Amino acid sequence: MIRSITQQKTEEEIERLLSGSIRVFIIGCGTCTTLTHTGGEPEVTAMKEKLSGKGKMITGHVVVPVACDNLTGEILDEFGGQIEQTDTLLIMSCAFGVQTIARQLHKMVVPALDTLFIGKETGLGQYNEICTQCGTCIIGETGGICPVTSCHKGLLNGPCGGTNNGKCEIDKDKDCVWTLIYNRLNELGQLDLMRTLHKPRNFLGEPRPGKLIIQNI
């Protein structure tokens, strides 16, 4: 299952974003940020203690089941009084959850986390980006491995000159996806697909902001 992968902002940045706020209500998320240990119960509790120590008044805190779900607004209704007295909501969900809450409650919101990518847990404490939702899927020609997402430069025609020992020039811990694609296509006897000179990418797939209207449903 894909997840929104997040990382907590630095203490300094959270402090700066909350500098005009005295009364703060903290909201975590029981789904993605619980998985990544960035916005589950323990992290929300730790944030509450940290901010209390810095002189903030914590008017309440809660971990909602799925912050990005529209039901979040109804769940937060239970805390109506506390939220009413709050200057700012500090939200420990991904940016999708922050925006869902911002739409439903007329309060200033501050994200405590940066949303890094949409990805998958591939090992204990290890998360990998899988798809950037570019709108023009090409993985039918690359053995089901996405170079748009997994090549640092999004190259379509093979590796750059920076690859070394099958790793990426920006980080020895990151695989060169073109080595992976080569190995996969080689195993499948489909290397001719890699020999095809691909035209420049179509960046018009779905211009930002993405919006899709399906007729007749």
Place this chain on the structure above:
Amino acid sequence: MASSFKKALESGKFIVTCEVAPPKGTNLDKTRHHIELLKDKVDAMNLTDHQSSVMRYPSLGGALLVKEMGGEPILQMTCRDRNRMALQADLLFAASRDINNILCLTGDSVMLGDHKEAKGVFDLDSSQLVAAIRIMEKGKDLGGNDLDGGVSFCTGAIVTPEADPLEPQLIKFEKKIEAGAEFIQTQAVYDLEKLKSFMDYAKQFPVKILAGIILLTSAPMARFMNKNIAGVNVPKSLVDEMASAPKGRAMEKGIEIAGRMIRQINEEKICDGVHIMAIGKEEVVPDIMAKAGIA
């Protein structure tokens, strides 16, 4: 009109190109000095494009300077900083100023340079840039529109003969040739046996190959490249030879090694020429050529 570099490539003579790096700033004195020193000694000089993703005076400005000073420039163009519109515009400008040789590169990540937070573009890759040039030469831009006034370039690309793994790199190399590359300048090679085996494979393609020669300036510099530069392997024997140089004489040893390698490449006709990268020590390029017996 064919560039003098293209004519040299077609002449069958042993080709020598070198590199000139534009400055960090507007003080062109050193660049001018290097151009003056080398313009009549080499067949063409490459103008690097924000080499290692370090922001500098543009390669296009450097190429124009070479032209003004009577030299033959090879304009390096990476895909890191410009989208397809900006690249085409710069190609039009180059053609209008008689800058007729282009080396197409993907470009290093911005994360390796001095503007780490900048946006890397990579709208095209190196093989697509080569293909774009060939489309423009047919009088069209990449949007399919007619160009008023054409372009004609001698177009090249690069390859890393010692990449690990090598096979994906060779597939890309073949695509660059399919896209229309006429010449290839290689990443630095130090093991001529490995260069020979690469050439045994590469000879089947209709492309001129210039072996990359990076001047070794010290043993620690050689070890640094082995550790940090993808596809560069300085054999232990050469590192030891550099280390054996008397104090203060390492550069001389590096010049001797580069000259010796070029001499062998030329005498044994291993490839069509060499591309000398002296990385800031351009003033010694004539010494290297003298040692190689091609001055």
